[in-house]
Amino acid sequence: MNSPSTQPTAASAPSPTASTATIVLAGATGALGLLIAHHLRQRGATVRALVRPGASAKAEAASLRLQGVELVEVDYANLAQLTQACTGADCVVSALSGLREVIVDAQTRLLEAAVAAGVPRIIPSDFSADFTQLPEGSNRNFDLRREFQRRLDQAPIRATSILNGMFTELLKGQAPVILTGPRRVVYWGDADQPLDFTTMVNTAEYTAAAALDPTTPRYLCVAGEVASIRGLQAEAEAATGHKFKLLRVGGLGVLGTLIKATKALMPANDEIFPPWQGMQYLHNMLSGQAKLRTLDNARYPEIRWTQVREVLATKS
Numbered sequence: 001m002n003s004p005s006t007q008p009t010a011a012s013a014p015s016p017t018a019s020t021a022t023i024v025l026a027g028a029t030g031a032l033g034l035l036i037a038h039h040l041r042q043r044g045a046t047v048r049a050l051v052r053p054g055a056s057a058k059a060e061a062a063s064l065r066l067q068g069v070e071l072v073e074v075d076y077a078n079l080a081q082l083t084q085a086c087t088g089a090d091c092v093v094s095a096l097s098g099l100r101e102v103i104v105d106a107q108t109r110l111l112e113a114a115v116a117a118g119v120p121r122i123i124p125s126d127f128s129a130d131f132t133q134l135p136e137g138s139n140r141n142f143d144l145r146r147e148f149q150r151r152l153d154q155a156p157i158r159a160t161s162i163l164n165g166m167f168t169e170l171l172k173g174q175a176p177v178i179l180t181g182p183r184r185v186v187y188w189g190d191a192d193q194p195l196d197f198t199t200m201v202n203t204a205e206y207t208a209a210a211a212l213d214p215t216t217p218r219y220l221c222v223a224g225e226v227a228s229i230r231g232l233q234a235e236a237e238a239a240t241g242h243k244f245k246l247l248r249v250g251g252l253g254v255l256g257t258l259i260k261a262t263k264a265l266m267p268a269n270d271e272i273f274p275p276w277q278g279m280q281y282l283h284n285m286l287s288g289q290a291k292l293r294t295l296d297n298a299r300y301p302e303i304r305w306t307q308v309r310e311v312l313a314t315k316s
């Protein structure tokens, strides 16, 4: 299987010019999709957003239209319709989010449609830490991505995955690492393990640039900031002006046991991000197994990378 560490990265990318490319964007009504659409439009691209039947009436659809995005209603079970929607595109970008029926099934039909329509490039909805080398079963959502990746790597189309670590915004609440109430930074394992963070906006900006860059390699890895747990402690202190203490709950084995117990007590298997999956994500990062190896931040030099401290300092 291809992995970011074994793939050469192109030395330089074309300089940004107003694009005349057409990009088909799946998942454009989602949090990341809306931002990608915005940055594609800023770069002058023609954007065709695929939306599910009925979604055209949503506020997100109205926002996309205001930005000059064309909306096409598609049924992801209908290959002919999807193929028609992909026709003439320079790149298909997926920002879909979901479990097997989305990440494997809907993306497979999107892939088949892109190939049938003769689209030269596709960017799947990966947008994560490096899942490519993780052991099967260590993260349910990453297992699904690798399953789709195996299909993608067999298809006659050039693919580029954007790997960006954890969205920095998650440190403001969803990822229970920096606790602003008791002023603690909670962790398992090694406080000096480097961890990758990128904001959703930076990820979207980079994805838009990559979608318009016909020379992208199989993987592009970015991190707005690489920080250890000790680094996050310093960032939290700088952002709030208060002292934060480290709280080591135990080793990674303890976190593994906690994941099993949480999964047994609160399975929530239909949720995309149940608490135990968030803990699996943390385990992958804290173990270093999902660490991005070489970073391609400099590929699009116009992007200014937002730091963890800036995100922590903003009011939520």
Ligand SMILES: NC(=O)c1ccc[n+]([C@@H]2O[C@H](COP(=O)([O-])OP(=O)(O)OC[C@H]3O[C@@H](n4cnc5c(N)ncnc54)[C@H](OP(=O)(O)O)[C@@H]3O)[C@@H](O)[C@H]2O)c1
Pocket: 026, 027, 028, 029, 030, 031, 032, 033, 051, 052, 055, 076, 095, 096, 097, 098, 101, 102, 106, 125, 126, 127, 128, 129, 164, 165, 166, 167, 170
């Ligand atoms: N690295 C990180 O820390 C991190 C954190 C969060 C997310 N992500 C990743 O970022 C990507 C985008 O996530 P997001 O938070 O932007 O997701 P989101 O806001 O939930 O949006 C998901 C999009 O997928 C569409 N969708 C959902 N189910 C679908 C289905 N069955 N068929 C067709 N379309 C469907 C939704 O359409 P509707 O609007 O019609 O529902 C929406 O456009 C995902 O790969 C996600 O895993 C990464």
